[in-house]
Amino acid sequence: MADATALLQLNHVSKRYDSLQSAEHLEILRDISFALRQAESIAIIGPSGSGKSTLLNIIGTLDRPSSGEVFLDGKDLAQLADRELAHVRNHKIGLIFQAHHLLPQCTVLENVLLPTLADKSAPAKETYQDRASRLLSRVGLNQRLHHRPGQLSGGERQRVAVVRALIMQPKLLLADEPTGALDRANSEEMAQLLAELNREEQVTLILVTHALELAKRMERVYELREGKLLQS
Numbered sequence: 001m002a003d004a005t006a007l008l009q010l011n012h013v014s015k016r017y018d019s020l021q022s023a024e025h026l027e028i029l030r031d032i033s034f035a036l037r038q039a040e041s042i043a044i045i046g047p048s049g050s051g052k053s054t055l056l057n058i059i060g061t062l063d064r065p066s067s068g069e070v071f072l073d074g075k076d077l078a079q080l081a082d083r084e085l086a087h088v089r090n091h092k093i094g095l096i097f098q099a100h101h102l103l104p105q106c107t108v109l110e111n112v113l114l115p116t117l118a119d120k121s122a123p124a125k126e127t128y129q130d131r132a133s134r135l136l137s138r139v140g141l142n143q144r145l146h147h148r149p150g151q152l153s154g155g156e157r158q159r160v161a162v163v164r165a166l167i168m169q170p171k172l173l174l175a176d177e178p179t180g181a182l183d184r185a186n187s188e189e190m191a192q193l194l195a196e197l198n199r200e201e202q203v204t205l206i207l208v209t210h211a212l213e214l215a216k217r218m219e220r221v222y223e224l225r226e227g228k229l230l231q232s
């Protein structure tokens, strides 16, 4: 059942990989259930290989669970056709990864506006331009709109990736080790920025990190261990 007050709800989600060599199944996620309300923030920590990316990819509609249900904004993701799933991914979810995945030949502004290209309505186009300018100023990049990613520092590039993830006004922002390629000072700044944007934009945030001091900036911290998700 979907909880009407939850933006995201997982019910008994498991993920198994079948082995070709033996009858053994690799069970990465075991019976995970939790719910998040709009504008909440959580961190998920856990050692390398514990299944953090697997879990985030399932929530982000990039992967499907072996069993269990995922409800996003009242919709059962398993019931959606590929086309509808692509729409949910583009409009409701913002993704940030360890690598920024910016296009090197496009400017900062063009990179940020990439997710909006599928939306053909003219009024929306203006809104996106305004939103892009506002958010880029918000993260301190108002002087860099027409620069290319190669002209920016690692921290600046990752801030562009954050703005690109927010441009469609998603309800859910998923960040998979977004500080993995940054030094300590930039990592702390990035975690601080994500926590601030979570409040300012009222976007629900899941931060995956293996740094506990960054995780503690979120409202709740969960640990993934042996396939189970435990609040720590």
Ligand code: ADP
Binding pocket: 017, 026, 028, 046, 047, 048, 049, 050, 051, 052, 053, 054, 055
């Ligand atoms: P984390 O992000 O916490 O480092 P991952 O979610 O990337 O962990 O991976 C969890 C486990 O799932 C790892 O042991 C990994 O080897 C395994 N795994 C991921 N994808 C596959 C796959 N397609 N087939 C088999 N095992 C996989």
Ligand code: MG
Binding pocket: 052, 053, 054, 176, 177
């Ligand atoms: Mg990972």
